[in-house]
Each structure stands twice: as C-alpha cells, then as structure tokens.
Amino acid sequence: MSTLTLASKRRRSALRTLAFMSPWLIGFAVFFAYPLISTVYFSFMHYDGFRPPTWSGTQNWTYVFEHYPFFWPALRNTLWLVVVMVSLRVVFGLGIGLLITKIKTGTGVFRTLFYLPYLAPPVAATMAFAFLLNPGTGPVNSILEKVGIPAPGWFNDPTWSKPALTLLALWGIGDLMVIFMAALLDVPQEQYEAAELDGASAWQRFRYVTLPNISPIVMFAVVTGVIQTMQYYTQPLIAGKVASGVIQGAGTQFEPGYPDKSTLTLPQLVYNLGFQRFDYGSACVVALVLFALSMAFTAFLMRRRGGLIQAGD
Amino acid sequence: MPKRARITAFALLSSVALLTSACTGQSSSGADDDASKETTINFWHAWSADSEVKAVKTLVAGFEKAHPNIHVNVVGNMTDDKINQALRAGGSKAPDVISSFTTNAVGKFCSSGALVDLNPFFEKAGIDPDKTFPAAMNEYTQFDGDRCSVPLLGDAYGLYYNKTAFEKAGISAPPKTWSEFESDAKKLTIPQGDGFKQLGFMPNYHGWETTTEHYLGQFSPTYFDKSGKSTIATDPAVADAFTVQKKLVDALGGYRKLETYRSKLGDEWGPKHPFHTGQVAMQLDGEWRLGMALEAKPGFEIGVAPLPVPDDQADQYGKGYITGTIAGIAATSKKQNAAWELVKYITTDTDAVVGFSNAIHNVPSTLAALKSPKLEYDPRFKTFLDIAANPDSTTAPSSVNGGVYLTTIQELGYAYESGKVTDLDKGLADAARQIDTDIAQAK
Numbered sequence A: 001m002s003t004l005t006l007a008s009k010r011r012r013s014a015l016r017t018l019a020f021m022s023p024w025l026i027g028f029a030v031f032f033a034y035p036l037i038s039t040v041y042f043s044f045m046h047y048d049g050f051r052p053p054t055w056s057g058t059q060n061w062t063y064v065f066e067h068y069p070f071f072w073p074a075l076r077n078t079l080w081l082v083v084v085m086v087s088l089r090v091v092f093g094l095g096i097g098l099l100i101t102k103i104k105t106g107t108g109v110f111r112t113l114f115y116l117p118y119l120a121p122p123v124a125a126t127m128a129f130a131f132l133l134n135p136g137t138g139p140v141n142s143i144l145e146k147v148g149i150p151a152p153g154w155f156n157d158p159t160w161s162k163p164a165l166t167l168l169a170l171w172g173i174g175d176l177m178v179i180f181m182a183a184l185l186d187v188p189q190e191q192y193e194a195a196e197l198d199g200a201s202a203w204q205r206f207r208y209v210t211l212p213n214i215s216p217i218v219m220f221a222v223v224t225g226v227i228q229t230m231q232y233y234t235q236p237l238i239a240g241k242v243a244s245g246v247i248q249g250a251g252t253q254f255e256p257g258y259p260d261k262s263t264l265t266l267p268q269l270v271y272n273l274g275f276q277r278f279d280y281g282s283a284c285v286v287a288l289v290l291f292a293l294s295m296a297f298t299a300f301l302m303r304r305r306g307g308l309i310q311a312g313d
Numbered sequence B: 001m002p003k004r005a006r007i008t009a010f011a012l013l014s015s016v017a018l019l020t021s022a023c024t025g026q027s028s029s030g031a032d033d034d035a036s037k038e039t040t041i042n043f044w045h046a047w048s049a050d051s052e053v054k055a056v057k058t059l060v061a062g063f064e065k066a067h068p069n070i071h072v073n074v075v076g077n078m079t080d081d082k083i084n085q086a087l088r089a090g091g092s093k094a095p096d097v098i099s100s101f102t103t104n105a106v107g108k109f110c111s112s113g114a115l116v117d118l119n120p121f122f123e124k125a126g127i128d129p130d131k132t133f134p135a136a137m138n139e140y141t142q143f144d145g146d147r148c149s150v151p152l153l154g155d156a157y158g159l160y161y162n163k164t165a166f167e168k169a170g171i172s173a174p175p176k177t178w179s180e181f182e183s184d185a186k187k188l189t190i191p192q193g194d195g196f197k198q199l200g201f202m203p204n205y206h207g208w209e210t211t212t213e214h215y216l217g218q219f220s221p222t223y224f225d226k227s228g229k230s231t232i233a234t235d236p237a238v239a240d241a242f243t244v245q246k247k248l249v250d251a252l253g254g255y256r257k258l259e260t261y262r263s264k265l266g267d268e269w270g271p272k273h274p275f276h277t278g279q280v281a282m283q284l285d286g287e288w289r290l291g292m293a294l295e296a297k298p299g300f301e302i303g304v305a306p307l308p309v310p311d312d313q314a315d316q317y318g319k320g321y322i323t324g325t326i327a328g329i330a331a332t333s334k335k336q337n338a339a340w341e342l343v344k345y346i347t348t349d350t351d352a353v354v355g356f357s358n359a360i361h362n363v364p365s366t367l368a369a370l371k372s373p374k375l376e377y378d379p380r381f382k383t384f385l386d387i388a389a390n391p392d393s394t395t396a397p398s399s400v401n402g403g404v405y406l407t408t409i410q411e412l413g414y415a416y417e418s419g420k421v422t423d424l425d426k427g428l429a430d431a432a433r434q435i436d437t438d439i440a441q442a443k
Helices: A002-042 A059-067 A071-102 A107-119 A122-132 A139-146 A161-171 A174-185 A189-197 A202-230 A234-244 A257-261 A266-276 A280-312 B003-022 B050-066 B080-089 B103-112 B119-125 B135-140 B163-168 B178-188 B212-217 B236-251 B255-263 B288-295 B311-316 B336-348 B350-360 B379-389 B404-418 B424-442
Strands: B039-044 B070-075 B097-100 B150-162 B190-192 B195-201 B280-286 B302-305 B322-329
Touching: A002 A280, A059 A280, A059 B424, A071 A107, A071 A161, A071 A174, A071 A202, A071 A257, A071 A266, A071 A280, A107 A174, A122 A161, A122 A234, A161 A234, A174 A202, A189 A202, A202 A280, A234 A257, A266 A280, B039 B080, B039 B336, B050 B070, B050 B336, B050 B350, B070 B336, B080 B097, B097 B336, B103 B322, B119 B336, B135 B150, B135 B322, B150 B163, B150 B288, B150 B336, B150 B350, B150 B379, B163 B178, B163 B302, B178 B195, B178 B236, B178 B280, B195 B255, B212 B236, B212 B404, B236 B404, B236 B424, B280 B288, B288 B302, B288 B379, B302 B379, B322 B336, B336 B350, B404 B424
Parallel strands: B039 B070, B039 B097, B195 B280
Antiparallel strands: B097 B322, B150 B280, B150 B302, B150 B322, B190 B195
C-alpha cells in the first residue's frame, strides 16, 4: 500500500513538473523540434509547394553541394564574415566600451552617440552607407582622393564589398558597447587595486583581471555574433542591389551578390531556392548547413571558453 | 531498439509525415460552377501606384457592368510571394484570378498545376489564342502545351536616343544594325577626365535594362531544343549576342571604366536617369521610359526606334523583345467559370484592353487592341505598338524552373564582359550544362 502511494506520489509529482514545464515544452515542440524535423524531412523530398512532396533521396544534397553554382561562394562569404566581421565587432565593441567607462566627462553623450546608429533600420542604414561609399559620387572617396589615398570601389568592387559591410557593422556597434560597458563596470575594483599594488601594467590588468571577469560576456557576444552573421541577409542584399542599380522585384532575375557574388550569403540562397525557385528541398539543405555551422561554431567556442578562463586564473 | 522506443519512433515519424503532407496544396477542379448565378470572386493583382490601382478598378467596374451577377473583390499590391502562398493554400479568401508581372514563373505555374489550363475555356468560348494575341505574348503565357495564363498588357523594348546629340554628332537616323550601332555609339561618346561627358551607350549588363535576355531578344535565339535541352552552346545567335556586347564594352572604354562611370549615374526609376540627364545618348528600354523621360523634361528631343538587329538579319529590323503581365485562374478556385468570365473580359475584350492600356501606358496585349483607333498615345509610342505586333519579335520561353536559365546566362554575361571568362565557347557549354542540371533538379 505504502509502495503504491509512493509510486502514485512520484507520478503526480512528475505530472506536476510536466505541467509547469508545458509552456516551454509546447513552445520547444512547435517552434523548434517540429520545424527542425520538417526541415530534415523535406531535405530528402522533392517539393515545390504545389504538388505533394515525393521522396528524392540525397538528390537535393548532391545538387546543392555539387551543382548549385552559388553555394560555395555564399559559404565562403558567410565564413569570411563570421571570422572577420564578428571578431572585429567584438574587439571594437569592447574597445569602445572600455573607452567610455574610462572617460570622466560626457559619458552620457558619447554613450548615446555610439548607441544611436544601432537603432537605425538596417535597410536605411545600408542605403546610406552605399551612398556615402559610392565610388563615383560618395563623400568618403572624395575625401580620400583629396588627401591622396587611392579610393576603393567599396560595394562596386568584389575585393572591397565585404570590408564595406564590416564597416557598416562596426558603425552599428551600440548593442555590444552597452553590454560590454555593463560587464566592465561589474569588475570588482579591489582586483584592479590588488593588481596595481603588485605592479601590474595596464595590459596585464586588462589581460589578467578584466578579461577573465568579462569572459562570459565576450563568449555571449561571440556566440550571438556568429549566429546573427549566419542569418546575415538584409544588409548584403540591399548593398548589392543599390550598388548594382538593379532592383530585385517582380519580373526581375535573381541577382546573386553583386559584385561578382561577393555579397552573397547563405540566407539569400534559402530565399532563392525556396521562394524564387520553389525548390523547398534544396532550400532545406542550405538551412541545415546553416544550422550545422552555427552548432559547430558554438560548440567550438564553448570549449575554447574553458581555456580562456583557465588562462586568466 | 526496445519495442516501446520503436513504437515511439514510428509514431513520431508518422506524425511528421502526416503533418507535412497535410500542408501541401491539392489541385481540384472547380469548373462546375454556374457563372450565370450571383457570385463573388477574388482578383489579386500586383499593381500598387495610385493611378494603376485606379485603372484596375475602372477595368473591373467595366466587367461588373457587363456581368452584373459576378462581383469582384479586388486586392492590389500582391507580390509574387503572397500570390504563391495563396495559390498553394486555397480557401475562400484566396484568389480566384491572379495577375503577376513575372512571366518567368509561367512554366512553374503550368507544370505544377497551380493555375488551370485555359485551353478548354478558350475552345468553349470560340477564341483562338493564336489569332488573338501577338506571337511572343502567346509564347510566354504557355508551357508544354498547357496555356495556364493569358497576357494582360505587355512591355516592348526599343531604343531611345537623344536626337540633339545625334545631330551634333552628324548622325541622321537611328542605327538599324549592330555595326551601325557601334559606330554611332563611338561617335556619340565624349570622354572627360577618367569618365565621360557623354557616353554613347551604356553596354554593361548592369546598365539598367541592358540585360542578357534583352540583348538576346534581338538575335532570336532558340534557348531550348524540342527535348527541352539547352541550345545556348550550339545556337550561334547566343554567341553572336555575347560577342556584339563585349565588342561594345571594349570599344566604349572597357568594363572597369564603364562600371565606374555607371556607379556615378542616377538610378533607373528616378528623374536623374542618365538618359534624362543627357549623360547617356542612347538607351535600351521599355515603352514606359517614354512617359518617364518626358516627365523629366530633358533639354533635348527624344527619339524612339526599334533596337538594331544583327547585320545578317537586317530584313527583320523592327522586331524587339516582348514581356508583360499575365493573368490566370487558381486551380484551388471553386468558381472557375465565373473567374474565366473575368479573365476573358480583361484580356480579350478589345475596348477593355485598350482602356486599360490608355490608363497605365503599357502595350496592349491583343492584336485587335494594337490596331484600335481608340488607343491614345504619343506618336513615338507607335514604335512599341509595332514592335509588339511584329511577328519576328521574341521573348524568353517558359521553363519548368521559371527564369533560372536566364540567371545562368546572365551570370556568364557578367563573367564574360568583365574578362573573368575569356573562352566564350567553353563558357556557353558550361552554362548549357548548368541549365540542363537545374531543369533536371526542378522536374
């Protein structure tokens, strides 16, 4: 009898736990598990959205990896942006955060000035940058030419288009700056005082006091930066369109990553395959590549984070 | 695997399969409705400008007057994405009739069954599409014998030229062949510093409407053979078009110099378009440019002519590239007979087509409307009416995967004009292989 009561209590307790967890479980199932399973399922199907899906085996995977001409350029561009743009954003965000926490007067003004660009809508900001960096009429190149520096083609030159996108990302650094400022202000002052008493230089104080204390925030910035960059769509698309002078709209061809595919990113391929070609199976393959890359980067960074803290200890 | 785990896995996979297959659209015949009874149908279109929306309302009002029992719920500014989703989902709020600017999607609409084949409707109404619509428009509204769409006004491409600049350069008439064109473009080009004071013509494929398909239209390529395989590597017309364009690029200053100059010019849809400002003396463009150019009040006289043809096709001068808007009936519609009455009226009733053309300044899409005395237009617009009616005018054929083959050709064009690809024959062979692979993937 007592055993039954115990079992019954355990069952009731488990049900109660499940009931409390149910909002999250339902959300997880509907918004994560089901789409993920569906994406895997459709990646093996021939499906155009109109006719019922039919099994196609690994055909979509073979097509994307071997025959789809935009996949490898888009993957290379996405990886370039992940490595260069994310790193520079973290370093720049941390640098600006450090600078503003150090200055004595006008902190509020500088904080506002650096944060404001982040609030600019991505489309408007990209169009403004395309105007500023226009190789023929933009003020940036006019100034560079006046001071005798060779003016790059920016969004009109495949070599300079990704650096130009990186500049745009650095301009909108406000989000990271605020996060880093909060983390920097949380570092215990006594640790700096102790380090100073021990004769630590400014670099040593940063390396052995600041960095270990803010390492979880650095990790957060890198991981979210990687995930955001994997989803990078609006800015490269708009920059390419404005620079090429071709507006993507009804009746126009897919214009892949002007100039010379250099602004093509993987999310643009998901749109092209899924909603322009109606090849949902191949679009799912690209989406899964993005998912796998995000997971791989995150797992790699989480492992490295252990090393970072250890080095600081 | 334990039994319980196997059952769970089976249940999970079954649920996923059921859920995903339940999402797919199913075509159903809805052509058994009575069009003489009181009914309301949904018409989705893509026009968004106030004047265009007003013109569509007037067009539909004319239909409702002629068919008082059929009421039309008009929904404007519908992008292709929204139309595609609605065609897939169906339901009472989904469109019965759609119109789209994307003629490239016709192959997909027909092969997937998203839009119904209108051949039986035409037969029943005693209308012969071959005798009703211009040849090129007739071609781009069907795929593999399935006529799932109808032309609803069209666009014709021609040559705009700066008459004042022509006079200054001593050119008495617009060029008729590409050789004459190259010679005139060079005469009209006035260098200035690293750029140009006036460029005869912007030949680069990013020069607004100077796309590969618009150039190719003047060379009458076949694109596909009877088995559906790409012919771009074997049809000399394609190589000729690429060669003519590349020669123009090189003759007018080279790709890099022209791209730099292009980046300084105004955009295609604004008043600072380089043809309006006199920075470019000749422009390949659609019929809509005339109204836009006149509105910009340029300081020169605008001339309009057909685009040049290859030297060995001089007898076909007057042809041009044709595209346009299409209309069709959703396969999910339960009121297809009533929907057909609307489609028939807006696309084949001469007065309706003429009225709509007068309102939005597109080319009429029936042979009768092209000759109608009720058409109102600037005398120069006649050039586009003639291009549309010309039996030698061309279009890009429908394909099962829409305009993917045109993107592949366009990509080769970018690589060839910039010098990234130098072996044109190999480039065309690679592109043809890519086109065939893409089509196989879509089937």
